[in-house]
Amino acid sequence: MREPLWIFKRRFVDRQLPLALAKAYIYFLLVGLDYLHSDCKTVHTDLKLGNILMSFENENILTNFINRQQPMQYKPESDGEGDRIVYRCHNDLGPLDARDIKEMVPKIVDFGLATRLDRPSSRNGFIGQQLGIYPIQPDYYRAPEVILGCGWDFKADIWNFGVLLWNILGSQELFQQVYDTTGQYDAKAHLAEMIAFLGPPPTALLEKSTSMLRTKWPHPMTNDTGKLCHDAQEFFNGPFFNAEDKFLYHSLIPSRSLEDTTPFLEENDRDSFLSFVRKMLTWLPEERSSARELMEHPFLKLGP
Ligand SMILES: *[C@@H]1O[C@H](CO)[C@@H](O)[C@H](O)[C@H]1NC(C)=O
Secondary structure: OOEEHHHHHOOOHHHOOOHHHHHHHHHHHHHHHHHHHHHOOEEOOOOOHHHEEEOOOOOHHHHHHHHHOOOOOEEEEEOOOOEEEEEOOOOOOOOOOHHHHHHOOEEEOOOOOOEEOOOOOOOOOOOOOOOEOOOOOOHHHOOHHHHOOOOEOOHHHHHHHHHHHHHHHOOOOOOOOOEOOOOOEOHHHHHHHHHHHHOOOOHHHHHHHHHHHOOOOOOOEEOOOOOEEOOHHHHOOOOOEOOOOOEOOHHHOOOOOHHHHOOOOOHHHHHHHHHHHOOOOOOOHHHOOOHHHHOOOHHHOOOO
């Protein structure tokens, strides 16, 4: 693969992908996600621009690059089974060949944290109904059911992908208060921002959280602060809601709304985009569209 999407984006004016191109890429990525979910029964759990790589526009790019690099820089490395040669890593293989840019497609990579949901494993903690229970996802992309300890499935990737659209299409992060002043992940502030965008979470989600929290994790896990935790509430420093479903940190809810977050779109694209993301950013995972359903959304249709 040629380079990650965040480097590719820099090649464009204002570091923005043209909207038609971005829509095509979003469609391709949904095809990939649908394959991962429907055929492979796998949750990626780590979707970010660095894990989307653009393919080469033609075969000459790599050959020419290698020819320019003779001799290739490398170092020997021992990995326990003997020595091997590790070549220097490169992420800039030179200018694009403009004639073939349409051959470049984005692909989802890095399955190091991916989790299969069709068989039990120590990573998902799997509880019989094909739900994972341990914390997953980069902080900024974390789905509400993960923070609240409700158990998660493929739909956690859909939330993640919805948040990622702001990175693909725009240049400003959707969530802006995910970290506290010391740089520590702040789940309560993250939830407060979700409430600003989506309204308060439905009772069904909070009930699920309460009932799941009655069971401790089979294997305790250490959180960012280094504390050994036995459930999601300990891990993310909850509780976040009281027994009457009231959010305990009302003052953290910002006044921004989802409509305020799309300066990168023209008026006529905005409504369609908001309708698209509202199918991904829902409190209840079961109300989120699948990747296949999202492929049909009008936002992705090109032309008038
Ligand atoms: C880790 O867990 C401890 C104990 O529950 C909590 O005090 C701390 O805030 C947690 N760290 C984070 C980053 O949530």
